[in-house]
Amino acid sequence: MGGNSNGHVHAAGSDAAIAAAARFRQRKVSLKQNLRIVWQKDVPDIEDDANRDVVGVETGVEKHEEEEHHLQAVLNAYTVSLNSKKAPEVYIPTPKAATGWPEYNKFYKANWSQPTTYIRQSATVEDASGCPYNMDEDDLEYLEGLNKGASDNRLKCSQDEFEMIVYLFESTVKTQQPFLTTDPSQLMEYKDLEQIILTKIDSEEKDPNSLNRLLIQTKSSVYTQKYHPSPYRTVAASFKTFGSRIYQHWKQRKIARKGKEITPALKFESGSQEDENDPYVCFRHREVRQTRKTRRTDQQSSERLRKLQAEMQQAKHLFEMVARREQLRLQNIQCDWDVFEQRCKVKVLKRKLNIAGDDEDFITPKRKREERRLPPTATTAGTPSAAPATKKDEKLARPVPPAVVGREPPTAYVKAATNKIPDLDMHTLEQALQEKDAALRAEVKNRLRERAEQDLGWVNYTDSPYVPYSDYFDPKRSRFERDQKVKLDRHQSIYSCLESPYPCSTSSRLKLPLASSLGRQYISRRAESPPEVIWGRMGKSGSMEPLRKIQDGEIPPMSGLSVPRYSAVQYRKRLDRGGVVFLDRRNLSRKPKELDTPKNAEEERLVDRFLFDNDSTVDTIDDWCSEPARLNGLSEETQSIRFGSMLIGKSYEQFHEVQLQHQQHVLHMQQKLAARKEAVVAAAQAAANQKPTNPKDGAAGGSHLNGTASSGNSSSSATRSATPSGRSAGDKKGVRLPGWSSSTTFTGQLNGRSSSGDDSDNKKSIGSLGISSRPPPKVETSV
C-alpha cells in the first residue's frame, strides 16, 4: 500500500509541477547547483509565491489520511503562517492520555540509584523476572483457602511456592502434551505428572553439573528467586507437600482455559490457513529462501558447531570447577575460623582457671602445620583470615592476668604469623631476586646461542669480534678467575680463527663441517660453559686436547676437523726428575706450519731450535691485529681502514683497556721474576746436570718430536729436552697429549685454580705467570 500511495503522491506532485510549469518557468533545481542565500528583507522585489510552492510538496502520508481534517488544518495553519499572518496554534487532537495513576507507588519503588557509567546489560526479561508464572486473583483466593488450616507459617504454602508448582505443571504439560488444546479432557493425571516432575527435580539436584545444583550450593539469589521459593523446604518437598492439592485447582483452571496456558499468551502462527487473516496472530517467522548448500559447507559448519560445543562445555566445566573450588575454600576458611574460636575459648578458660600450662605449645605446632597449607587460601580470601588477627590484637590490648603474661607474648607472636605472613614474605624476596637473575641469565644465554646459531657455518675473520669479551657474563667469578677467563677465551673461542697460523683462509679449503664445528666450539665456550668446563687446546693434528675435565662430553670428537690454533704466548710447566720444574715458553711463530709434513728433518730441527729463542719478538696488539690481514691477503691500507673503523666500536675500547691492564700487570710480574731469576736458574742448572734427559719417548708424540730430545744446545735446551719427560709425566697422570708439537706446550695447570699442581713450591710463581700469558712477557725461559 505504501508503495502504491507513494506512487500516487508522486503522480500528484508531478501533476502539480506540470501545472506550475505551464504557468511559470521551469522549477527544477539541481542538487549540485549553487544556490545563493538571500534574506527576504534584502530583496524586497522577490515575488511572493508561497502559495504556489506548497502545492507540490510531497508529505509521505497516506493519501486518504493526508486529507484528514485535522492534518489539513495544521498544514493550512502552516501555510498561513508562511504568509506572515498570525495563525492560531493548531494541534492534531488525540484521545486523552496521561492521567496520573494513583497506585504507582504501590507497584514501583523509588530506590533506584543511578550508575555513573553507561548501563550495559544483556539479561532478558525472562532472566530478570523470576518464576515465569504469576498468580492472579483466582489463585490467591484458592491459596488462602489452602492455607486456612495451617497455623504456622512453615506449614503454609507461600505464593512463591504456589507459583513454582503451577509453573512446573504448566511447563511439563506444555512439553508432554503440546496438542492439549484439541482435547483438554486428556490432561495428564497427577500421578504421571508428579512422577515426571519429581524425576526432573531429582535429576537436577543430583547431577553435579546441573546449573541448579551449583546455584543451590552458592545460595545464589537467582536460584532462590527462580527455583527455590521456600526457605523451609526443598523444591521436591514443597512439591510433594502441596502438589496434589494444587493440581486440582490447576486442572480446573486448565480445563476452563480449554487446555491453553493459564496466563494469556500472544497468538503465534499455528500453520493453519486462518492465521493469515487473524489480526491477533503476530510476530510470524519470516520465510527465507533456502540457500543451496554444498556438502562441504555442511560439514564445515557442523564441525564448527561441534568445536564450539566442545569449547562451551569446557568453559562450563571450568566454571563448575571454579565454583567448587570456591566452595572448598569457603569450607576451609570456615574450619580455620572454628579452630580459632575454639582456641580463643580455651584461652579464656585457661585464664579463668589460671592454668599456665604449656598447652599453647601444643596448639601452636598444629597451627604451624596448617599455616603451611594455608597461604594460598589466606591470600585469596583476605578478609576472613584477617579477622582472627584483629581479634587477637584486641586480646593483646586487654589487660592480662599476670600469671599468663609471661606466656602470652610468644604465643601471640607465633599467632601473629598466622596464615599470611610466614613463608611468603621471606621466600618471595629471595626467590624473586633469584628468578630475576636467572631470567636475565637465561635471556643473555639465549641471545648468545641464537647469535651463534645464526653464525653457524661462518668463520669469523674480523679482528674485532662482534661480541667483545665482557666480564659481565660471569659476575660470580672472582677477579682472578676473570683474568683467567680472559686469557682462556682468547685462546679458545673467538680469537681462535683469527690467530690461526694456517692459511686456511681460502674458501675452497674451508669445509662446512669445519665451520660448523667451529660454531659448536663457539657455542660451548662462549655461551654455555661455566668457566671450568673445558680447557683444552687444539693440537697440531687438529684434534682437541682436553687438559682438564670435560663436562658431559660437550666437545664432540673433532679430530681432523678443527683448525689448529696458535696463541700468542704459551707456557708449559713440567716437573722433571728430582723435582726440577721446567717452564716452557712458546712464542708466536709466524711461519705457517704444515700439518704432518715433516719435509725436512733438519729444517724442522732448526726451526725447533729457534722456536723458544726468539726473544726479540714481542707480541703487541699490532702484531696480532695485523695478522688477519696477512691471512686474508689484505693490503695494509684496507686493513688500516678496517682497523680504524673497528676502533670506533666501543667494544674495542673496552678490550683495549683490558689489554693495557694486563700489560702493566705483566711488566710488574716480570720485574718480580727477574729478581728471583738468578737463584732459580742456578738450582735448575744443578738439577739438569745431575739428571740427563731421557731419550725414550712416548709413542704418541714421536713423529712430531723427531730430534728434539737430543737437540738441546741453546739456552733453551733444558726446556726442550725436558719435554718428553714432561709428557711422560702427563701420561702418568692419565692425560694424553697426543697432538703436541715438541715446542708448543700449554698446561692446564697454568691457571691458578687447578688443584692438581704438582709442586706447591712452584705453584705461586706459575700461577702468577699464568696471568700474563697473553701479552708476551719478556721472560727468559725459566727453570
Added chain:
Amino acid sequence: MTNKLIGAKVFVRRDEGTEHKAELLLERLRKGKVEFYVHYEGWNKRLDEWIDETRLNLNRPVEFPKKKEPEKDSKDKKRKTPGGSQSATATPAPEAESTDVTDVGEAEPQFDPKQEIERLRTSGSMVQNHSEVARVRNINKVVFGGYEIEPWYFSPYPQELSEEDEIYICEFSLQYFGSKFRFERFRQKYTLRHPPGNEIYRDEKFSFYEIDGRLQRTWCRNLCLLSKLFLDHKTLYYDVDPFLFYCMCTRDEYGHHLVGYFSKEKECAEGYNVACILSLPPYQRFGYGKVLIDFSYNLSKIEGKLGSPEKPLSDLGLISYRSYWSDILIELLVEGGKPDTTIEELSAQTAFTSADIMHTLQAHSMIRYYRGQHVICLTSAAIERYEKKKAKKAHRIDPTKLKWKPPVFTPAQLRFAW
C-alpha cells in the same frame, strides 16, 4: 434496526456540543445499553470511539452504504474482532473518497492482500499498512507506569486482555497483564529498572538504549505491541528480529522511564534510518519527538549515511519531521553565514536526504526564482521561526555523549528465518 445502521453514516453529537458525521462500525451491549463504535468522517482513526446509542442524531439524514461487494464481505467477516458479531463494511470512507483523485483510481481499490504480505516479507519493514489490521480498538485502557492511557488503535495483545477494563503494562519490562494481582506479583519479582540493553547516550535529561530485536525478543515484542496501540501503520505481522530499537528514557529514582523510541532496520535496502517512531502519549507535545528524530540523524551521521523515515508517515509524524527539518535547515542557513550553498552540501551537513531538504524548503517556499536563477530565500516567516526556536532552547542531542558504533552483522545474522 441497529443492524441496518451498521455501516451507515450518521450524525453524532460530540461532547463539545457539535455534531459530526460518523460511520457506525460496530455495536455492542454494555450494562444493558447499546453502544456503537463510530469512525468520524475525515478524522483520524484514533478518534474513533464507543458512543452511547442516545448520541446518534437520527433526525438528520442517514447515509446508508452502497451495495457491498460480496467477496470482500466474506473476507471481512473473518478478520473482524470477536467483539463485533456482525460484519460491517470494511470499505472505509476515505477509500471511497479517494476515487476523487483522478490518477489514483486504478490501483487503490484493487488491493491484494497477498501482494501486500509478499511486500512485507521482502522489504522486512514493519510500517506497511497491513490490510488485516482490525479497525476497532481492542484495548480499553492501559495503565503504563504512572499513567492511564487510552489506546488509539488496535494491537494484537492476547485476546483475553481486550475483555479487561484496563490492562497493566510494566514500565520496565513492558510486560502486559490483565489481572492486577498478577501484575503485582510480577512487579515484586522483576528486577530491572531500565530497558534491557546498552545505554549508548546519556545527557542531563535523557538516556538512549540500543536494543537488538533478536537478542531481546520478548522485550521488543512487548514494545511493538505497546507502540502498536498508538501507531496505525505499524504492522506486527512479522517478528522483531531484523530491527534495532533505540529507546529514549528519562531518569529518576524509580529507574529509567521509557518515553519514546524508534526502530531501525539492521539493514535497510531503501536507506531508511527510522522504521517506526513514537513518543508515548503521556510524553507527547514536549518536543520529545524531535529529540528522537535528532538522535536518529545523529546515528546516521556516525554511519556516514543519509537517512529518511520510512513511509508512510502518520499525520503526527509528518508534522514532527517537517518541523524538525525546518528547524535544522533554517538554523543552518542563518547561522552558517555562507553566501551560497547547494542542496548536496546541506545534505552532507545534516544527513537529511536531498528530497527531504527540497520538500522542506519548498514547504516554506524558501526556494525562489529570482532574477533568472534559483535562490534560497530566508523568508521573514523563517527568521521569525528561527528566533522563536532560539528563545525556546529546544533540547538537542549532544554528539559527544553518544557512545556508539554502527553495529555490524554478518549475513547469517541478517537472515531472519529460524
